[in-house]
Amino acid sequence: SEFADQFIENDSIVANSGEPQTFEEQALLPDGLHSYFSVKFPVRDAKGEIYGVTSISTDVTERIRTEAALKESELRHRTLFASSLDTILVIDSSDYFVDYNPAACQLFATDSLTGISLLQLFPDYQPDGTASSVALEWLSPLHKTQRPSTRQSPSRPLSLEWRCCRLDGSEFDAEINVTPLTLSGERHRLLCIRDISDRKQRDQLMLKIA
Numbered sequence: 747s748e749f750a751d752q753f754i755e756n757d758s759i760v761a762n763s764g765e766p767q768t769f770e771e772q773a774l775l776p777d778g779l780h781s782y783f784s785v786k787f788p789v790r791d792a793k794g795e796i797y798g799v800t801s802i803s804t805d806v807t808e809r810i811r812t813e814a815a816l817k818e819s820e821l822r823h824r825t826l827f828a829s830s831l832d833t834i835l836v837i838d839s840s841d842y843f844v845d846y847n848p849a850a851c852q853l854f855a856t857d858s859l860t861g862i863s864l865l866q867l868f869p870d871y872q873p874d875g876t877a878s879s880v881a882l883e884w885l886s887p888l889h890k891t892q893r894p895s896t897r898q899s900p901s902r903p904l905s906l907e908w909r910c911c912r913l914d915g916s917e918f919d920a921e922i923n924v925t926p927l928t929l930s931g932e933r934h935r936l937l938c939i940r941d942i943s944d945r946k947q948r949d950q951l952m953l954k955i956a
Contacts, residue, residue, distance in 0.1 A: 749773050757799040760786045764796060771803065780807045833939040837864050839932060853941060855912040862913075869911045878909075910939065918943045 749772055756769045766787035773780050784803040788796045827834060833853045836845040841864040850859060854867060868878035904924040911917050923938040 747774075756784070756786060757801075760788055760799045761796055764788055780805055781810050782806065833937075835859070835937045835939070836927065836929070837935050837937065839934070841865065844929075844934070850939075853912070853939065854910075855914040855916070866913070867910055869909060869917055872909050907942065919946045 752771060756767070756771065760767050766785060769784045769786065771782045771784050773782065782803040783806050784801050786799055786801040789798040789800050791797050827847050830847055831849055833850040834847045835843055835850050838844045843859045843862055843864070846859045851857060856862075865879060871877055904922075906922055908920055908922050909917055910920040910922075918941050921940045921942045925936040925938075927934040927936045
């Protein structure tokens with residue numbers, strides 16, 4: 747069979763080279779195809795002549811399946827991340843963006859958010875006079891206290907409305923959803939931001955009419 751031929755060929759390589767070799771081999775068992783990491787080395791007689799090849803093989807089938815499933819999952823999530831119409835950003839403990847999707851660049855009128863800090867996405871002051879630097883106190887992954895206007899714990903998702911600023915200087919009202927995130931053992935925040943300027947304008951118009 748194909749798999750038997752593979753074993754024979756690998757044994758021949760070891761016998762001809764006279765040196766240990768490593769191979770990735772496969773075998774068809776009753777429960778399906780298995781993958782092995784094999785170390786093969788020549789066996790010599792008292793005169794030093796090679797008379798056979800022996801092998802130590804480790805079944806790595808589950809590891810390979812797990813790695814393949816993980817790659818598929820990562821690809822699926824990356825595709826969803828990139829194709830989402832909502833703005834999605836990830837900030838690290840230094841309040842800089844480490845990842846973002848194309849919708850984020852479109853919303854903030856820039857080709858790249860690399861090297862941009864969170865504070866650069868807000869005007870100096872909010873409409874109520876609050877300094878936008880306050881945002882760092884409740885969006886920072888390492889911050890331990892709560893924002894005064896919310897009772898939500900910083901370890902749980904947070905949702906609020908805040909004035910944002912594009913990199914071209916224009917401002918807009920936004921709904922910001924913040925979710926704690928751990929990447930490579932480090933604390934981060936996942937931000938989903940939506941422009942709600944039109945909705946706010948409609949709400950204000952309805953108040954005037956009423």
